[in-house]
Every structure is written in structure tokens, then in C-alpha cells.
Amino acid sequence: MAILIFKLGGALCVMIAAIGLGESKASTLGRRVHHLQLFQQSLGLLVTEISYAHSILPLAFQRVSRQVASPVKELYSRAAERLIAGHDSCARLAWEGAVRQVGTRTCYTEGDLEVIKALGVSLGESRKEGQLTQIELTAKRLEFLLHEAQGDRTRNERMWRYLGLLGGAALVILLL
Template sequence: MVKLIGAALILFAGTMIGFMQASRFASRPRQIRQLGYALQRLETEIGYGYTPLPEAIGRCAAHLSEPAAALLRGVNQRLSEGNELTFKECWEQSVTAIWPGTAMKAAEQSALIRLGATLGISDREDQIKHLRLAMQQLKAEEDTARDDQARYEKMWKSLGVLIAALVVILIV
């Protein structure tokens, strides 16, 4: 009886590990798309609304879902604290603070950090160009993430179950 319960627990744990890994592959394209949408809203606020950057970031954060909203809220919070940080430093700190909680990889992080280094230091047209460049980079990464999702999501689901079954067979 104890062996049966142990085998069931091992199968459950292995299956859940596989499904958790698969969910990371599934959530990465969605999160990249959300970041692209956030940059698009920021572009609209800056380009058409003539909104100052801190105010534009606050407005965009109110209408977005996580993790993009957390990124913009973090930037806005750091800017409003008045602790003598530049916009670039606030942006980088916010990106590195939220990054462990996302399913995204280093390529997306470096694109965002490069964008943060250019926002707020030039005129409106130049900022829009940099936002569009970052959106193009994120779009390319989203396509790669979709390919990875199609390739690896089902594999991880199956692999979790199969490895757990192998462990149960070896134990019994």
C-alpha cells in the first residue's frame, strides 16, 4: 500500500514538473507580446499625446497586464522617489527586478535595457524610432519563442510523465 501511494506521488510530481516546464514555453511568447504592446502604448503616448515620459509610463502601466505593468510601475515608482537616479538607472533596476518572475530570456532583457538607455535623452522622434526598433527586436524574439513553444512544450509534458514512470519502475 505504501509503495502504491509513493508511486502515485512520484508520478504526480514528475507530471507536474513537466507541465510547469511546458507552461514556461507557453507563457514566453505571451509575455513578449505584452511587452511589445506596452512599448506600442508608450510610443502612442509620447508621439501622439505629447505626454512627458514619466507621465506616459504611469498611464501605460495602468492599462497593461503583468509583467509589462510591473516593469512600468517599477520605473514610475523609482522616478517618483526622487533619489537622484537617472531614467536609465530606474529602467535597468526595474527590468532586473521583475526579470526572475518572467519566462523570458536574456535576449529580451538586453533589448529592453538598450531601450532604457536611449529613452528620455533625446527628442520625441528619436524616442519613437528607438521604441519601434525595440518592438521589432521583440517581434523577432516572439517568433523564436513560438517556434520553441511548438517544439518543446509537448515534449516537456510527455517527458515529465515518462521520467516519473521510469523512476517508479526502477523503484518497484
């Protein structure tokens, strides 16, 4: 009797772990979409700051960071901190540094991070039209990534959930 209870307990643990793993994989897909949408939203705010408010870059970053949710919030606030501290010789390096620091805590893929990093190229170094073109280019590339991420989510979210559940069940059968 005690052995049976022990086995059932073990099986339950395996099932919970497998379902959790599947759920985590599935939610990563959803969060990637959400994080990309947040970054897309932040680009609109950045355009407003540069185009209409004529805010200097550290201030523009601070203002954007106040208006978006995590983790994009941290991305902008870290970039602003780096610019204000003056350790980086140009805005590109400050932005890339912030992406490196914050990127690991997000659900962005390597490809997403490359696009986000590319926003920093010539950031603050050209006239307004140049800045807006750069942001627009990033927004377009982001649109493509978002489309891809949404496709991934539709295709694979349910699959990961089932995989977690069925994988757990299979493991339990094998172990029992």
C-alpha cells in the same frame, strides 16, 4: 498488503511530481510567449503616449502600466516610481533598475531581458523622432524574440509534457 499500498502511494507521488515538473517547464514556454506579447503591446501604448499625448516619461509609464497586465504592468509602474522618487540620475538607470527588480519574476530569458533593458538607452534624452526610433528598434528585436519563443513553444511544449509523464513512469518502474 500494507507495503503494496505504501509502494503504490509512493509511485503516485512520483508520477504527480514528474508530470507537474514537465507541465511547469511546458507552461514556462507558453508564458514567455505571453509576456513577450504583453511587452510588445506596451510598446504600442508607449508610442501613443510619447507621440500623441506628449506625456512626460513618469506619466507615460504610469499610464502604460494601467493598461497592460502583469508582469509588464509592474515593470512600468516600478520605473515610474523610480523616476518620481528621483533616485536615479537618468531614465535609463530607472528603467534598468525596474527591469532588474521585476525581471526575476517573469518568464523572460536573459536575452529577452537584454532587449527590454536596451529600450532604456537614451530614453527621454532625445527628440520625439529619436524616441520613436528607439522604440521601433526594440519592437523589431522583440518580434524576432517572439518568433523564436513561439518556435520553442511549438517544438518543446509537448516534449516537456511527455518527458514529465514518461520520466515519472520510468522512475516508478525503477523504484518498484
